Amino acid sequence: MRITIFGVGYVGLVTGTGISELGHDVLCVDTNVDKVKQLNEGALPIYESGLADLVKRNVRDGRLSFATSLDAPYDQSDMYFIAVGTPRSEDGTPDLRDVLAVARTLRDAVKQRATIVVKSTVPVGTCDHVQEIVGEHDVASNPEFLKEGAAVSDFFRPDRIVIGSESETVQRQLRELYAPLQLSGERVIVTDRRSSELIKYAANAMLAMRISFMNEMSQLCEVTGADIHAVRLGVGSDARIGKRFLYAGPGYGGSCFPKDVRALTALGRAHGVTMQLTEATDRANDEQVVFVAKLIEKAAGTLRGKRVCLWGLSYKPDTDDVREAPSLWLTKYLLSKGASVVGHDPEARDNFRRVMRASECDVQTEADQYVAAEGADVLVLLTEWRSYRAPNFTKLAKRMSAGATVVDTRNVLRVRDVKAAGLRFQGLGVRRQES
Numbered sequence: 001m002r003i004t005i006f007g008v009g010y011v012g013l014v015t016g017t018g019i020s021e022l023g024h025d026v027l028c029v030d031t032n033v034d035k036v037k038q039l040n041e042g043a044l045p046i047y048e049s050g051l052a053d054l055v056k057r058n059v060r061d062g063r064l065s066f067a068t069s070l071d072a073p074y075d076q077s078d079m080y081f082i083a084v085g086t087p088r089s090e091d092g093t094p095d096l097r098d099v100l101a102v103a104r105t106l107r108d109a110v111k112q113r114a115t116i117v118v119k120s121t122v123p124v125g126t127c128d129h130v131q132e133i134v135g136e137h138d139v140a141s142n143p144e145f146l147k148e149g150a151a152v153s154d155f156f157r158p159d160r161i162v163i164g165s166e167s168e169t170v171q172r173q174l175r176e177l178y179a180p181l182q183l184s185g186e187r188v189i190v191t192d193r194r195s196s197e198l199i200k201y202a203a204n205a206m207l208a209m210r211i212s213f214m215n216e217m218s219q220l221c222e223v224t225g226a227d228i229h230a231v232r233l234g235v236g237s238d239a240r241i242g243k244r245f246l247y248a249g250p251g252y253g254g255s256c257f258p259k260d261v262r263a264l265t266a267l268g269r270a271h272g273v274t275m276q277l278t279e280a281t282d283r284a285n286d287e288q289v290v291f292v293a294k295l296i297e298k299a300a301g302t303l304r305g306k307r308v309c310l311w312g313l314s315y316k317p318d319t320d321d322v323r324e325a326p327s328l329w330l331t332k333y334l335l336s337k338g339a340s341v342v343g344h345d346p347e348a349r350d351n352f353r354r355v356m357r358a359s360e361c362d363v364q365t366e367a368d369q370y371v372a373a374e375g376a377d378v379l380v381l382l383t384e385w386r387s388y389r390a391p392n393f394t395k396l397a398k399r400m401s402a403g404a405t406v407v408d409t410r411n412v413l414r415v416r417d418v419k420a421a422g423l424r425f426q427g428l429g430v431r432r433q434e435s
């Protein structure tokens, strides 16, 4: 098949590359000239494990190309995927301008009847709106569930593929496209467009809610002397609950959970339904990073004049994405209290510095995690990259100031090892820190 993808962000680039790897001819269109230039020069605008080799191979084999506009012969594609961003507006509703702009482009450029697939996360009713714009073309919803950091394997081994379309022709077309991903079993869920649109928000809100719930549990553990590891194990062993996604941390971030939770609240508001749980989830998330900030402050005594090192600037490991990462708010808070901040991250330093510069914040970053900790009074493990999980604590203690504290906001370090090196330890609701 001939496929066009709009947007070469985390979703569009992975989807376009994945589809080309399955053997189809794919053009990825993005209005960002720099990104397209980079891709055409063989560089990737994002970091995603395993993606660079796939892009290289499919470009070499002539199945994958990049452009800033819809060029022939791709104005006669079988399917057009919309994978552009839907960022949060001030009032919590997603900004659909890019999605609707692509719809208008397709209305004007595509002459023969085609299928338009909305992959971007959009509120219920958006596909109907796109349909009004594009007229005769078939519009389907096909939300994306990939996880940054594991996006390539998620593309090839999806938990499910949701197709929102009442047209049998479109269902058949999408089933055929995704057939190679289902050799080990049926993954497709076919439904109507509105349900498909809502599934994506419901899934993200449910996951965000689990995180916020466990974050509140960690606060309770901290003050009551209970241990969050034991609580997680005890709770997660219930088959109705399950073990995954029950880890406390500094609050969720990224380009999806914060915006999608708020979008669901806004969607409810627009339809007269009070979304109490998403509202509370959002509030609890905002408060979790404040809770972490207070733990850091307590560890430092006072933040004025102190040096704080942050390990992990991306919102989760294995990505360079810093959108809504806890590191951003936390850094601003620490600076406002008179601390100096130095950051380290295996992939996200450039993005972090760019965002910080835009907020006129003066933050230093280092390429080496131990150099970053030089002279630090507090080291905060914010994102659980693998290289932070079993560091050389003796080396670390030598670099850090006397009496320094390690604040582990992901509860991944062995407390015994931290303490054996002469460092103080603070976790999130972990009892073993006292031993």
Ligand SMILES: NC(=O)c1ccc[n+]([C@@H]2O[C@H](COP(=O)([O-])OP(=O)(O)OC[C@H]3O[C@@H](n4cnc5c(N)ncnc54)[C@H](O)[C@@H]3O)[C@@H](O)[C@H]2O)c1
Residues within 6 Å of the ligand: 006, 007, 008, 009, 010, 011, 012, 029, 030, 031, 032, 035, 083, 084, 085, 086, 098, 101, 102, 119, 120, 121, 122, 144, 145, 146, 147, 148, 255, 256
């Ligand atoms: N990032 C994720 O983990 C993830 C996972 C699932 C779903 N989603 C959803 O997928 C969508 C895309 O997310 P993302 O993280 O890939 O976004 P992104 O910001 O990384 O990429 C969006 C891209 O769209 C391009 N774009 C904007 N207007 C355009 C236009 N008119 N024509 C062509 N390109 C245009 C931008 O230049 C940008 O490169 C969002 O709705 C998001 O909520 C994201």
